Amino acid sequence: MHINFLKKRNRDRFNVEYVPSFPVLALICILCLYAPMVPLLFYSFNDSTLLTVWHGFSWQWYEAAWNNERVQEVTLRSLGLALQASVYSTILATMAALATTRVPKYRGQGLIYAVINQPIMVPEIVTAVALLIFFASIKAATGYQGTAYLVLAHTAFCIPFSYLPIRARLENMNLSLENAAADLYASPWRTFKRVTFPLLFPGILAGAMLAFVISLDDVVITEFVKTPGKDTLPTYMLGELRREVTPEINAISSVLFVVSILLVGMTFLISSKK
């Protein structure tokens, strides 16, 4: 046993997996991350209005949420918003990724990279306040009050999340494939259509799904930018929590949790595909 361990160490000296207690440590980390989820999921099936006393199994809170017209309304709004934001941000991110990897090196490339990822670095509350003020002045000037502001805001903060998997995929893709296509008489557009895009597609899909989840979950920026009375699912939940806490919120959160996990899981599966 001991000798076996030494052998492994020799083979792969710096691999953290061979630190003796690695499996235990990993387990503790996973527990810390997911332990808070357990009561949430557990009590979403509680046959009682009490949040912390188990009474029996029931689907009633899921049914209540499903039949709640307000929940239906805000869920549809959230899904629509996430869909639009993820599509727009992915298109922009794809173009940005191509422009930062598929052209000869130019001055300011590093700066552009930083600018694209800026939404990840800047505290969300700062972006939210900035957008509030910015949009307020546009509203004052144009009088337009619609949902475009929310779509714009979500698109903007989703871009880096779409950008990263797409860029990663492009960087792993050998430029010689595109050279080969050009060598075989493909115009730049046909090279993109027949070679770059098909090979990039898993990255694009991963980027879109990640952006979708990020938009679906957003509270802070949405709270600042939304039209009053037009809640999304997360801001609706926040409002409900302020009034009274029912296990219905548990049920909705559980569904969101599962959907997010599934989407992010799929993102990783897709982007690790060859």
Added chain:
Amino acid sequence: MKQDSIAIKVEGVSKVYGKGESAFLALNNATLNILDNEFFTLLGPSGCGKTTLLRIIAGFENPTQGSILLHGEDISHLPPNLRSVNTVFQSYALFPHMTVAENISFGLEMLNKPKQEIKKTVSKMLSLVHMEELKDRHIDELSGGQQQRVALARALAPEPKVLLLDESLAALDYKLRKEMQIELKRLQHATGITFIFVTHDQEEALTMSDRIAVINEGKLLQVGTPHEIYNKPQDHFVASFVGDTNFLEISSASKSNNNDEVIFLNFNHDQILKVPCKKDMALNKSISIAIRPEKVSLVKDADSALLTGEIVDVSFFGTDTHYSIELDSSSGKAQSFHVRMQNASNQSKQYVAGERVGVIFKAEDIQVIDDSR
């Protein structure tokens, strides 16, 4: 067949990578004519600029200076997709999301050839490279040699005027490489396409090429048939890079008065060899000559020999024996000399280490190297 017309003309091409302090001259004023139907090889050590020249011909790189002509037409400023030149990439660069057949048909589709014709050409190409059975495989299900053949078929399918091959055989093991060398020659004869082949393997260059260009540090040193390159190297580098060579410094030499393309070299016992040389060859310093080890013979009788010395090492190679000799020198500077003698008949004399011997060779086997170039 247009036998001697020029397929590719490289005219004064230079390439500088980078700017300012980090500028690097990768190609230095290269001028070259590559003929129709020729198997032409660019030979040189790693980093000498072979790939750079190939990429300039293919259109992936712009020359800093000079131009490229394809059948007399200046193509220097055309993008790669408008040049009738195809490349077999060193890394193959096969499309991983397509099958073998789809890879081969790609170029034809991009040329908007009719479907029927594409089908016919693809099956012709598949049989040419013996890949009919594997046409529906994906690229990651092929061996290295099979991928190589797909890359060849893909580049040949659109019938380019010129095919560029960048160290195409370097990644293969010895046996497969020998097979592919024969295959390549066969394909070139079958298609009649001009091949420009890049390698740093001098043996590969000698056996495969119609003509060879030797490049070093971005400079084109010599262009010629394998025979000319091997037997008449004009440059110290060419002589040492292609095959094994003995270099000798001859301090005592003179030029004839009435014929300045001949030089007289003095050896032991006032023996003089008359050797052709360049017209403008200067005589103000010692002359450097090159002699191939297999063009030299050893004799027991030191009195009639051109040079004398002592054998320091003997290696037996079956068909021939290699001798390493330390030459006697007046200056006291030790100079070693290599001799390769065939073991053709069993009477041929054998020498042993420590033995004193004489060295002889013929004037016509001496190549005068002009180091002043």
